[in-house]
Amino acid sequence: MSSTALTGPSIEAQWVLPSRGRVGMISLIAAESAIFTIFVVAYIFYIGRSASRPMPKDVLELPIIATICLLSSSLTIHLAVRALRKVEVSAFGFWWLLTMTLGTIFLVGTGREWRRFIFEDGLTITTNLFGTTYYSLVGLHAFHVTVGLVAIALVMIFTLLGKVKPEHSERLEVFSMYWHFVDAVWVVVFTVVYVIGR
Amino acid sequence: MASETIALGTVDGGARPIGERLHDWVVTVDHKRLGILYIVYSLVFLVIGGIEATIMRIQLIVPHNHFVSPQVFNRMFTMHGTTMIFFVAMPILFGFGTYLVPLMIGARDMAFPRLNAFSFWMTAFGGLLLYFSFIGGGGLYGAGSAPDVGWFAYAPLTSRAFSVGHSTDFWTLALLVSGVGSIGTAVNFITTILCMRCPGMTLGKMPLLAWLNLITGGMVILAVSPLTAAQIMLSIDRYLGGHFFDTQAGGSAVLWMHFFWIFGHPEVYILIVPSFAFASEIIPVFSRKPIFGYPVMVAATVCIGFISFSVWAHHMFTVGMSSYGNTFFTITTMIIAVPTGIKIFNWIGTMWGGKIMFKAPMLFCIGFLFQFLIAGLTGIMLGASPFDWQLGNSYFVVAHFHYVIVGGILFTIFGAFYYWFPKMSGRMYSETLAKWHFWLFLIGFHLTFDFMHIPGVLGMPRRIYTYEPGRGWEIWNLLVTIGVFFQAAGVLVFVFNLLRSLRKGDPAGNDPWDAWTLEWSTTSPPPEYNFAVTPAVNSRRPLWDLKHPEDPDWKYE
Numbered sequence: 001m002s003s004t005a006l007t008g009p010s011i012e013a014q015w016v017l018p019s020r021g022r023v024g025m026i027s028l029i030a031a032e033s034a035i036f037t038i039f040v041v042a043y044i045f046y047i048g049r050s051a052s053r054p055m056p057k058d059v060l061e062l063p064i065i066a067t068i069c070l071l072s073s074s075l076t077i078h079l080a081v082r083a084l085r086k087v088e089v090s091a092f093g094f095w096w097l098l099t100m101t102l103g104t105i106f107l108v109g110t111g112r113e114w115r116r117f118i119f120e121d122g123l124t125i126t127t128n129l130f131g132t133t134y135y136s137l138v139g140l141h142a143f144h145v146t147v148g149l150v151a152i153a154l155v156m157i158f159t160l161l162g163k164v165k166p167e168h169s170e171r172l173e174v175f176s177m178y179w180h181f182v183d184a185v186w187v188v189v190f191t192v193v194y195v196i197g198r
Numbered sequence: 199m200a201s202e203t204i205a206l207g208t209v210d211g212g213a214r215p216i217g218e219r220l221h222d223w224v225v226t227v228d229h230k231r232l233g234i235l236y237i238v239y240s241l242v243f244l245v246i247g248g249i250e251a252t253i254m255r256i257q258l259i260v261p262h263n264h265f266v267s268p269q270v271f272n273r274m275f276t277m278h279g280t281t282m283i284f285f286v287a288m289p290i291l292f293g294f295g296t297y298l299v300p301l302m303i304g305a306r307d308m309a310f311p312r313l314n315a316f317s318f319w320m321t322a323f324g325g326l327l328l329y330f331s332f333i334g335g336g337g338l339y340g341a342g343s344a345p346d347v348g349w350f351a352y353a354p355l356t357s358r359a360f361s362v363g364h365s366t367d368f369w370t371l372a373l374l375v376s377g378v379g380s381i382g383t384a385v386n387f388i389t390t391i392l393c394m395r396c397p398g399m400t401l402g403k404m405p406l407l408a409w410l411n412l413i414t415g416g417m418v419i420l421a422v423s424p425l426t427a428a429q430i431m432l433s434i435d436r437y438l439g440g441h442f443f444d445t446q447a448g449g450s451a452v453l454w455m456h457f458f459w460i461f462g463h464p465e466v467y468i469l470i471v472p473s474f475a476f477a478s479e480i481i482p483v484f485s486r487k488p489i490f491g492y493p494v495m496v497a498a499t500v501c502i503g504f505i506s507f508s509v510w511a512h513h514m515f516t517v518g519m520s521s522y523g524n525t526f527f528t529i530t531t532m533i534i535a536v537p538t539g540i541k542i543f544n545w546i547g548t549m550w551g552g553k554i555m556f557k558a559p560m561l562f563c564i565g566f567l568f569q570f571l572i573a574g575l576t577g578i579m580l581g582a583s584p585f586d587w588q589l590g591n592s593y594f595v596v597a598h599f600h601y602v603i604v605g606g607i608l609f610t611i612f613g614a615f616y617y618w619f620p621k622m623s624g625r626m627y628s629e630t631l632a633k634w635h636f637w638l639f640l641i642g643f644h645l646t647f648d649f650m651h652i653p654g655v656l657g658m659p660r661r662i663y664t665y666e667p668g669r670g671w672e673i674w675n676l677l678v679t680i681g682v683f684f685q686a687a688g689v690l691v692f693v694f695n696l697l698r699s700l701r702k703g704d705p706a707g708n709d710p711w712d713a714w715t716l717e718w719s720t721t722s723p724p725p726e727y728n729f730a731v732t733p734a735v736n737s738r739r740p741l742w743d744l745k746h747p748e749d750p751d752w753k754y755e
Contacts, residue, residue: 015397015398017392017393017394017395018392018393019393020309020310020389020393020394023309023388023389023392023393024309024310024385024386024388024389027384027385027388027389027415027419028381028385030416030419030420031381031384031385031419031420031422031423032423033423034419034420034421034423034424034427035423035424035426035427035430036427037424037427038423038424038427038428038431038457038460039427039431042431042442042453042457045450045453046448046449046450049448050447050448051447051448125434125438125439125440126438126439126440126441128441128447128448129441129447129448129449132434132435132440132441132442132449133442136430136431136434136440136442140430
């Protein structure tokens, strides 16, 4: 790298700075964490304060399968990016598709749960404080899963068109940080909503 | 590549149609243009917010005045507060940061130029949404117009029952949208400063402005996000029938206060830390000395950043918290005064023994030092919870935070204007007019905000639209309002100076202040690519090294 006469002693030839994508994504994750923190705090603060039924213990069932699917999708996206870095594009496609499927199963699970609450248990966002906080927190998380799935689907389309190359592995790794974050948030939401709050 | 861009730049000076040039500004991703857009946008809102303040002060000039109705008065203080914080102070500081940070760290642009443009336009859209409430706020019910719930919009005033129509919706959406913009800008600042520094610029050699903007970025991310979350909750309450802040269904009005002030107090530091950054750049240059205690300055700012997240409930002493809560927040508020005090000593230490040049930027910074000290002292008074029970929600509080925001933040912003105006425009401002601006504004500021403390001590609550005669408040309110006209005159001189100097100012040259940071090494205004050759630095004052090869800084750092 050329430099002007601003120098005195020579500047070390290796001037390496952190990757923009990673730092940007970490900052974004920090901001998202703060948003989730406020929703989690509100949820915990309002546990047991609902003025009317249904209460959490009346309706909530542990979403075991959906949770297993979402958490294992963290592993598959990691394997996908690793495969791409090793120039194994078809293996990448396989793991990526699996990630997308697992994410979709999770979202379908949330959708079925909401459907049951609304049509069988009569719990909506207006019913009581539990409804308000539950739909807001789980909905905020589901929204993040949806955003992630849209991005994953886009990359899947590009993969099928043969446009995804090993040089994209760093970008996909940055994206996978987001996906890991969404999974980590689910661990918190699961604990707060389905374990502590029940 | 470089020569090509230079050629384009010279063509640009020719007579291209105005529509095309405006189009360039709308689609730009250049950090300098976006910075200027931020600043011009904020200046427009500064004038609007100032007019709102003037309307309130005219209403309060004498007892039983009928200049505006109580409803209009409520709208004025809500819009004044919201505008000044979210659409003047934040964007103007972001604007200077966006303009200066890449130049100061020797970068070509921000890390994410398109995100930068997105953030600006989100902020701009937020401001438009807020002001559209004057037209659309009534909704189909024809109820109300602009928001009238106060800038912190306590529940249950914001519930559907007490705020029919859409005024509160415009308020919450405006803050939600501009909050997204702020978070984008903060992500950009952090990434730019960590990943785009020119060779040799280690973290310990960064200009303080870059350091302080890095810390501000971190605070914006952690403080504005809770506000965004709270606005989502409020929207859920208002539009989907949720019960977050609905006390009748078990919700909590106090929870909103906590959420708002978890944002609200760090926000004060989000505004003051970039102001510290201006002072930290201007005071050394006009004292002809390097900054005193650079590492301590950075450490103190990091401390402020952390502690600022543990003081929020000192805004809520009068709500009635537990004695433990009161004690905790009193102690943290006292503690945060320590790093802030350290910084004041550092600036004084920088000036000590220096060859001080009393130019406009320095005058504003000296004003800032004195006024910020007093603002800090009244802050400590209000931070003591028993004292706050007496004076909370009085004009004493209003005087205190205006001392911080006008006396501290706005003064350094004016200083920064005069300091970097030659760089941004390529022309010098008129020093005579700048001095007029300084003295008019200083006199006006002290008339208004010194005397505003007294009716507060005498028991005048904030946000009242009129008052009874015979309580001893009349003379102080009169003086306070007279001060407003001095300030307005000062701002008019400032705007006139700005517009006149843009067209008729003397050419400034690259480095009119004989300064030391990288932005002064390029032309004024800088070319689109900033630096023809990527600079490399060896010390905190690269231009000093360049100008004094016999005695460079890197020998001592």
